[in-house]
Amino acid sequence: MSLRKHKETPSYTATQNACKMCxxxxxxxxxxxxxxxxxxxxxxxxxxxxxxxxxxxxxxxxxxxxxxxxxxxxxxxxxxxxxxxxxxxxxxxxxxxxxxxxxxxxxxxxxxxxxxxxxxxxxxxxxxxxxxxxxxxxxxxxxxxxxxxxxxxxxxxNPVGKRIVYRPKKMKKINLFPGMLSNEDLRHLKDIFEEFHTPVTILPDYSERLEGPSWQEYQAIQKGGTPISAIEKMNVAVNSMEFGAVLALTAEMGLETAGDILHKRFGIPCTRLPIPIGVKATDHFLDTLSRISGRPVPERYRKEKWRLVDAYVDGNKYVSKKRALIYGEEDFVVAMAGFLAEVGIIPVLCASGGKSKTFKQALEQTLPDTLIDQVIIQNDMDFTCMEETAAAMPDDQKPELIIGNSKGYAMARRLNIPLVRVGFPIHDRVGGARILHVGYKGALQLFDTIVNTILTAKQTESKIGYSYM
Structure with a gap:
């Protein structure tokens, strides 16, 4: 009687709590x-x-x-x-x-x-x-x-061959494709363009439609949003700006973006920038906007920048060399990693459910050379794998802070690491749509939140507690 050779069946691992949505x-x-x-x-x-x-x-x-x-x-x-x-x-x-x-x-x-x-x-x-x-x-x-x-x-x-005769002369209109940001981010970006006295068409703009006033009467369709008449005139802008370091690299590999369509059909230059979170990225955005619009950076933003830098100095002793896990959309993770690096926090684990082939490259271009070797980069990840990776890290490398949306709460709870909620979706707190991430003001609010989260964790863990920093 012949013995059948045993054939090993590879284990199958299903996605558990995906770090993405449909x-x-x-x-x-x-x-x-x-x-x-x-x-x-x-x-x-x-x-x-x-x-x-x-x-x-x-x-x-x-x-x-x-x-x-x-x-x-x-x-x-x-x-x-x-x-x-x-x-x-x-x-x-x-x-x-x-x-x-x-x-x-x-x-x-x-x-x-x-x-x-x-x-x-x-x-x-x-x-x-x-x-x-x-x-x-x-x-x-x-x-x-x-x-x-x-x-x-x-x-x-904006079909092929369409071109409106009118072209703005005194006012240089710009198209802005900001990506998936919060309502407060979109409102702040509109304020920035207004301060530059530069007309802008933002697509999409759900900041009013998804955060409007209470109704006295039912509205079948909420007010707000980018008017179609404005979208139809995107082909007369002087420039299109797109946010996203991963998006920019993916576009170089062949992805056709909205900016590409307008460039190919109407010759409108497309400028791609990282999401402006933190000093360095916001500097880049404002300097670029100044160059395109032909207008100087308003003084108010110089003051906001130096208030932010002063806050970095004030809180440095609390955040220096702290370690963080960041997760979420790829471009958002890249932007947040750059922000953390400039305040002294090491993003030891950067994870996303995205599957782009440029996530790692974008992080390598964003983070300092002295830091990148300390960072684990994972994409196409779910929260179970993310949690296992964090738990297996040596004690002197484990994250002390988790930064991301509400989907990571269960992971943070099991790891007993404080969670700073940012991005989308935020389901277990109010005001998720009002979190400001971009610009100097956004970085200041994020920095204060991170520092206070670290201080709260220290107070909670202390056997005697304290009421003075």
Missing amino acids: TPLGATLVFQGIEGCVPLLHGSQGCSTYMRRYLISHFKEPVDIASSNFTEETAVFGGGANLKLAIENVARQYAPSMIGIATTCLSETIGDDVQLILNSMDNTIQGTALVHVSTPSYTGTHVDGFHGAVAAVVDRF
């Missing part, structure tokens, strides 16, 4: 940042409910997301009829200026030709523009969906 969520947020737009997910009702839950919990505002409502029958025979009916229903009930359509995993997997369906509706229905972006979650993260939606909107409203 791709259509990012696209939905972009559509919320366009005036009069209603997002529509081409897929199952559960996808729409999931996106609404995440956005409502973070922004504490009502969010409507329509759905083409796939069923088992739709999954077999195609969702074209469902999509047409959904568009007609949304147009009739909301009378939106635009319907932003994002495809989910199911509609992408069965191969629905959404653009063909939209073309059959002549791209407009009852005066409503239809914009589609392909967002299967198995190909990326919520940030990929965000950038894809921005590019799709710019492509739709």
